[in-house]
Amino acid sequence: MIVADRKSLSEIQDMVKNCRKILLVGCKGCVTVCNVGGLKEVQILAATLRIAAKMADRPLIVEETVLERQCDPEYVAILKPVVDNYDAVVSMACGVGPQFLAEAYPSQRFFPAVNTTFFGGAVAHGIWEERCAGCGTCVIHHFDGMCPVARCSKSLLNGPCGGSDHGKCEISKNINCIWDMIVRKKVELGRLDDLLNIIPAKNWQTARDGGPRQSRREELIQNG
Amino acid sequence: MDDLKSGSNLEKVLKAGHFALTGECGPPKGANIAHLKEKFAHLKGMVDAVNLTDNQTAVVRLSSWAASAVMVQEGLEPNFQMVCRDRNRLAIQSDILGVYALGVRNMLCLSGDHQKFGNHPAAKNVYDIDSMQLISLVKKMRDEGKFMNDDAIDVPPRLFVGAAANPFAEPFDFRVYRMAKKIAAGADFIQTQCIYNMDRFRTFMKQAVDMGLTEKCHILAGVTPMKTVGMANYMSKSVPGMEVPESLIKRLKGAEKGKVAEEGIKFCLEQIEEFKTMKGIAGVHLMAIEWEHRVPEIAERAGLLPRPVIA
Amino acid sequence: MSDVFEPTIIAFCCKYCAYAAADLAGSMRLSYPPNIKISQVPCTGRVDIVHLLKAIEDGTDGVYVAGCMEGDCHFVSGNLKARKRVEYVKKTLTELGIEPERVEMFNLSSAMGPRFAEIAIDMTDRIRKLGPSPVRRQPAAEAATE
Numbered sequence: 001m002i003v004a005d006r007k008s009l010s011e012i013q014d015m016v017k018n019c020r021k022i023l024l025v026g027c028k029g030c031v032t033v034c035n036v037g038g039l040k041e042v043q044i045l046a047a048t049l050r051i052a053a054k055m056a057d058r059p060l061i062v063e064e065t066v067l068e069r070q071c072d073p074e075y076v077a078i079l080k081p082v083v084d085n086y087d088a089v090v091s092m093a094c095g096v097g098p099q100f101l102a103e104a105y106p107s108q109r110f111f112p113a114v115n116t117t118f119f120g121g122a123v124a125h126g127i128w129e130e131r132c133a134g135c136g137t138c139v140i141h142h143f144d145g146m147c148p149v150a151r152c153s154k155s156l157l158n159g160p161c162g163g164s165d166h167g168k169c170e171i172s173k174n175i176n177c178i179w180d181m182i183v184r185k186k187v188e189l190g191r192l193d194d195l196l197n198i199i200p201a202k203n204w205q206t207a208r209d210g211g212p213r214q215s216r217r218e219e220l221i222q223n224g
Numbered sequence: 225m226d227d228l229k230s231g232s233n234l235e236k237v238l239k240a241g242h243f244a245l246t247g248e249c250g251p252p253k254g255a256n257i258a259h260l261k262e263k264f265a266h267l268k269g270m271v272d273a274v275n276l277t278d279n280q281t282a283v284v285r286l287s288s289w290a291a292s293a294v295m296v297q298e299g300l301e302p303n304f305q306m307v308c309r310d311r312n313r314l315a316i317q318s319d320i321l322g323v324y325a326l327g328v329r330n331m332l333c334l335s336g337d338h339q340k341f342g343n344h345p346a347a348k349n350v351y352d353i354d355s356m357q358l359i360s361l362v363k364k365m366r367d368e369g370k371f372m373n374d375d376a377i378d379v380p381p382r383l384f385v386g387a388a389a390n391p392f393a394e395p396f397d398f399r400v401y402r403m404a405k406k407i408a409a410g411a412d413f414i415q416t417q418c419i420y421n422m423d424r425f426r427t428f429m430k431q432a433v434d435m436g437l438t439e440k441c442h443i444l445a446g447v448t449p450m451k452t453v454g455m456a457n458y459m460s461k462s463v464p465g466m467e468v469p470e471s472l473i474k475r476l477k478g479a480e481k482g483k484v485a486e487e488g489i490k491f492c493l494e495q496i497e498e499f500k501t502m503k504g505i506a507g508v509h510l511m512a513i514e515w516e517h518r519v520p521e522i523a524e525r526a527g528l529l530p531r532p533v534i535a
Numbered sequence: 536m537s538d539v540f541e542p543t544i545i546a547f548c549c550k551y552c553a554y555a556a557a558d559l560a561g562s563m564r565l566s567y568p569p570n571i572k573i574s575q576v577p578c579t580g581r582v583d584i585v586h587l588l589k590a591i592e593d594g595t596d597g598v599y600v601a602g603c604m605e606g607d608c609h610f611v612s613g614n615l616k617a618r619k620r621v622e623y624v625k626k627t628l629t630e631l632g633i634e635p636e637r638v639e640m641f642n643l644s645s646a647m648g649p650r651f652a653e654i655a656i657d658m659t660d661r662i663r664k665l666g667p668s669p670v671r672r673q674p675a676a677e678a679a680t681e
Contacts, residue, residue: 047589153340161393172340192398199357
């Protein structure tokens with residue numbers, strides 16, 4: 001899923017400081033799964049903002065809603081009847097959400113309540129880790145199901161670099177050295193020799209380096 | 225001499241079968257060329273080539289290529305270091321051509337410490353290619369006269385290609401393989417991380433010899449003399465991939481007050497003495513960073529002076 | 536109208552321990568302040584961050600969650616989850632400039648009637664000293680009570 005972290009309270013308060021009535025919109029997609037922008041989190045943030053407003057003796061109405069997803073126009077359209085009733089709308093979806101909303105409703109202001117970070121999964125309840133860098137050319141099968149592009153701090157294809165410490169990346173004890181894991185797996189499989197093949201330089205064109213990407217499925221596109 | 229790949233002094237010394245000695249110098253955190261030239265002066269004639277680090281530990285310093293160019297002007301031979309952290313393949317190839325045009329003939333290919341360690345942690349990560357691919361690239365440019373995209377190079381850079389090896393990094397089983405891979409990629413010479421655990425290093429070298437690596441590549445053993453007990457403790461605990469045996473720390477602690485550095489140098493000299501006859505070792509890489517003024521003394525006491533001068 | 540501030544405190548009590556202890560306190564005729572409004576939950580794990588924040592938002596001066604002893608939760612770990620949520624709310628209150636001591640987590644067994652009363656007395660005392668919740672300042676509401 002796409003993982004995000006909520007922006008600090010002060011940052012969000014600063015965004016809406018001149019507003020008297022706002023709408024918080026959550027998303028039932030990724031941000032619900034990683035407990036940062038679903039209905040519950042919308043309720044928590046709404047209550048927090050209202051408490052802050054009361055303490056400052058500042059009138060602030062915070063209404064709450066959640067969409068199935070904010071990355072599909074059909075769901076974004078659901079807000080149409082109400083979107084103009086607010087001074088601003090705060091989206092708790094990943095970076096895609098507020099942009100889709102902004103495009104659909106150009107006369108309204110949209111703020112992002114979360115900082116979108118990475119593609120990852122839950123390794124334990126409450127802990128998510130990055131697994132994919134969206135490089136556009138998946139080669140995890142060359143590394144027994146592990147991706148060094150996303151999980152090596154230096155994205156080495158011919159690692160390890162030698163800086164790891166007890167299996168942890170040199171830059172942080174919270175990061176497992178993926179090359180340590182790759183080598184150990186190869187040793188286990190008796191295929192250490194695989195790693196003697198030099199993997200050539202990556203073509204980064206399919207990654208974000210090649211420019212913003214589009215995925216077109218001709219068989220699905222409907223023309224008039 | 226025919227069939228020299230680069231014609232560099234280091235290459236000639238190694239090819240002639242002499243025991244090589246290389247040094248190292250960190251460029252200044254500024255454009256203080258005067259101080260840099262002072263450091264060079266200590267090393268002139270004392271070593272076969274001098275490594276110039278490239279934003280080492282991700283701390284911004286005068287670029288390695290510029291310092292190398294200054295060194296060429298001063299009449300010493302640089303070993304230009306390039307890390308993959310800061311440049312993409314365009315800048316890399318461009319800089320390789322640049323340094324060659326400025327008279328540089330040796331190049332060490334490294335991954336580079338992540339910028340998180342340094343003084344500009346907010347910088348964007350490059351790592352377009354890794355050190356293995358960089359070694360292959362320089363070899364391709366030199367031997368095939370082609371850029372990475374196969375375009376022809378108008379006067380290819382003829383550089384003596386080096387790589388680093390760390391016999392003590394994890395996972396240990398893989399370290400010789402990694403060095404083998406770098407040699408297969410095109411490394412002409414290897415400089416190892418500084419060694420303190422001689423037992424472990426002997427095992428590593430035996431493996432390297434058994435794999436036939438030492439016939440294909442010149443391996444220089446890295447040494448750094450310990451100046452203080454604090455330095456030994458720091459390196460033991462805080463530098464990943466560094467192994468400092470307890471026996472060495474005890475030896476330094478046991479030295480008379482004010483004589484710890486001398487003890488450190490003695491250990492270093494003992495190591496060099498062993499390396500001279502160790503199978504597969506072609507020389508020593510002496511990393512006496514910020515201690516360049518002691519290099520002449522160490523070289524002298526190690527019996528490594530005068531350095532060979534080859535036409 | 537009395538000049539002494541009488542706090543309003545909500546206590547989320549789990550059915551199996553805290554609420555049972557409250558019942559026992561009653562049977563034992565133990566006194567505890569009427570400021571405590573008890574809300575029974577099947578398990579303190581049912582209490583969410585939103586519930587605690589809503590209480591504060593509505594002007595409650597203090598709120599606590601009382602569950603089974605750690606390790607003895609009737610539903611295994613509901614009380615551990617509740618504790619984490621109370622910690623989160625304390626942090627949020629701090630960010631908002633509200634005293635984190637207004638929210639608390641307590642653990643007791645169903646046999647601890649006196650402990651239930653003690654918690655109620657201590658918490659009322661604590662909140663009384665802290666004064667009315669800063670959120671309570673509702674000019675319109677105050678005018679209504681004059």
